[in-house]
Amino acid sequence: xxxxxxxxxxxxxxxxxxxxxxxxxxxxxxxxxxxxxxxxxxxxxxxxxxxxxxxxxxxxxxxxxxxxxxxxxxxxxxxxxxxxxxxxxxxxxxxxxxxxxxxxxxxxxxxxxxxxxxxxxxxxxxxxxxxxxxxxxxxxxxxxxxxxxxxxxxxxxxxxxxxxxxxxxxxxxxxxxxxxxxxxxxxxxxxxxxxxxxxxxxxxxxxxxxxxxxxxxxxxxxxxxxxxxxxxxxxxxxxxxxxxxxxxxxxxxxxxxxxxxxxxxxxxxxxxxxxxxxxxxxxxxxxxxxxxxxxxxxxxxxxxxxxxxxxxxxxxxxxxxxxxxxxxxxxxxxxxxxxxxxxxxxxxxxxxxxxxxxxxxxxxxxxxxxxxxxxxxxxxxxxxxxxxxxxxxxxxxxxxxxxxxxxxxxxxxxxxxxxxxxxxxxxxxxxxxxxxxxxxxxxxxxxxxxxxxxxxxxxxxxxxxxxxxxxxxxxxxxxxxxxxxxxxxxxxxxxxxxxxxxxxxxxxxxxxxxxxxxxxxxxxxxxxxxxxxxxxxx
Numbered sequence: 408x409x410x411x412x413x414x415x416x417x418x419x420x421x422x423x424x425x426x427x428x429x430x431x432x433x434x435x436x437x438x439x440x441x442x443x444x445x446x447x448x449x450x451x452x453x454x455x456x457x458x459x460x461x462x463x464x465x466x467x468x469x470x471x472x473x474x475x476x477x478x479x480x481x482x483x484x485x486x487x488x489x490x491x492x493x494x495x496x497x498x499x500x501x502x503x504x505x506x507x508x509x510x511x512x513x514x515x516x517x518x519x520x521x522x523x524x525x526x527x528x529x530x531x532x533x534x535x536x537x538x539x540x541x542x543x544x545x546x547x548x549x550x551x552x553x554x555x556x557x558x559x560x561x562x563x564x565x566x567x568x569x570x571x572x573x574x575x576x577x578x579x580x581x582x583x584x585x586x587x588x589x590x591x592x593x594x595x596x597x598x599x600x601x602x603x604x605x606x607x608x609x610x611x612x613x614x615x616x617x618x619x620x621x622x623x624x625x626x627x628x629x630x631x632x633x634x635x636x637x638x639x640x641x642x643x644x645x646x647x648x649x650x651x652x653x654x655x656x657x658x659x660x661x662x663x664x665x666x667x668x669x670x671x672x673x674x675x676x677x678x679x680x681x682x683x684x685x686x687x688x689x690x691x692x693x694x695x696x697x698x699x700x701x702x703x704x705x706x707x708x709x710x711x712x713x714x715x716x717x718x719x720x721x722x723x724x725x726x727x728x729x730x731x732x733x734x735x736x737x738x739x740x741x742x743x744x745x746x747x748x749x750x751x752x753x754x755x756x757x758x759x760x761x762x763x764x765x766x767x768x769x770x771x772x773x774x775x776x777x778x779x780x781x782x783x784x785x786x787x788x789x790x791x792x793x794x795x796x797x798x799x800x801x802x803x804x805x806x807x808x809x810x811x812x813x814x815x816x817x818x819x820x821x822x823x824x825x826x827x828x829x830x831x832x833x834x835x836x837x838x839x840x841x842x843x844x845x846x847x848x849x850x851x852x853x854x855x856x857x858x859x860x861x862x863x864x865x866x867x868x869x870x871x872x873x874x875x876x877x878x879x880x881x882x883x884x885x886x887x888x889x890x891x892x893x894x895x896x897x898x899x900x901x902x903x904x905x906x907x908x909x910x911x912x913x914x915x916x917x918x919x920x921x922x923x924x925x926x927x928x929x930x931x932x933x934x935x936x937x938x939x940x941x942x943x944x945x
Contacts, residue, residue, distance in 0.1 A: 481550060482497045482556070483503065484555065484556050484557070485558070486565070486567055487557075487558070487560065488585050489560065489587055490509055490720070491506070491508060491719060492505070492506040495583060497552070497553060498547075498548065499546065499547035499549055500569050502717065507670070507720060507721070531672070532614075533672055533719075534612070534615060535613070536548075536549070537598075538611055539608045543574070543602075544577070544579060544606065544608055545573070551571050560585055564584065564586050566585075567582070567583040567584075567585070568580050568581070568583075574602075575602035577599065577600055579596055579598050590719055591716050592719065593715070597710075600707065603706050605704060606703070607701055607702075607703050609701040610715065611699065612674040612676070612717070613694055614694065618648075619647070629739035631645050631646035631647050632645055632664065632686065633666055634656055635736060636656060636661050638658050639658075651688070657683050659678075660680070661733075662676070662734065663695045663697055664718075664737055665693075666722075666737045668851070670854070675715070675717075683697065684696070697715075699712070699713070716731075718734075722737050724751050724752075724755050725755060738751075740848045740852065741844070743844055746841060747845040747846070748849075750771070751849045754771050763861070764861065764867055765859075765861025765862065768867075768927075769927050772928050773931065776932075847917075850918055864923075868918050869918060870916050874915055878911060880925055883929035883930060
């Protein structure tokens, strides 16, 4: 009954949570207390942020390209490293397509996972440019030249230059730096001002993306934007539906990122300089922009603007933080992060030692079971005691069945006499529900599980292809029911008997790694309950 209550509790918990989340989305009050829909909420124009970098209070127009096929009109340069394949458009030097070479779409397949895309409906690009006055310097809309259309990383480093020639002898070289074994692309500028006047200039970077449809996911992971404040060590984190809730942010250092399950694209500026982050959206394109500090480039002088780093890669636990401080915030463990993060740390440490994600899940299941052993022991003893009292409870029901008050009184007297507390199983149930949810969220955003096989399971991050684990889980749940006393109420007994079937169907589409955890949790629970029953009945 312990795990029957647990499953029922999880179902109720998830239902209440999803209903509450839906209510939050559709019922928001304005300053007068009136209920409005989120789609009706608009920002006050006096406080609305612009994502256009400013030069001396003059706005430099840098709108996003609307063409989904930039490479068709303006050409592009392809760069291939051991980890990345990127296409750099000659229009603005925009990284319009990016593929992760170590992550095929299908296990063993040749086609690689595409993170950045220039296709209509799935547009996701990393843009950068220079803001100045009178179009003196190239923005992300300006046309560059490239000496080569293909570059291959054959040594430890590779620099790919794009050149631009302006009026009055102003020249700009936009450099893209790649390193072996790195998901980072560094972008800097070499500017030569051969004119007879000083030029105000600041570099800027931007991420632009169409919203992602996650309606096919039962519990979708966070997909949206994050802006990190290095000084206060806080983040602004909004999904695409809540994009207008971003506030302009000025801080020293920090970063901005667009996040999805397993992977991110993040612009990381110079961490020692002041940065200005902003957000905007139009025509289903959501933008995050960062403007670097402004400088003045004197007549006849040259300068190199500090590099902005673009990270295009996986959210690997323990490694993502090495890229930039706070980048671990891109790992989405839901609202139970306080539980999921230690679980993630533990399972990664175990895997570092045994080098098997499947066995790591089994071992951490055993460790969780050991942590909860004292609570479970008390609960199982109570269940075993109630099972032993089952014949006497049946006799009481036959004697006082028509008198519910008398029946309840005699039942409580029997519990008190035998020192059995029927409510003692509630605490371990309440504790295990958030652990179960936290474990689910942790596995859902652990990229290391993606396409990792174990036994017959081809991918621990997706459902069991043969549905073997869900069937075993249902069978183990049925066995647990037989080890525990049946509920006294006939209707409740019927509901409990249906739970193994219901949850077998429910778990068919769960990640097989999570079902593996639950199967072994059930097996350990069965062993513990059987041992306690045998000891009490001896």
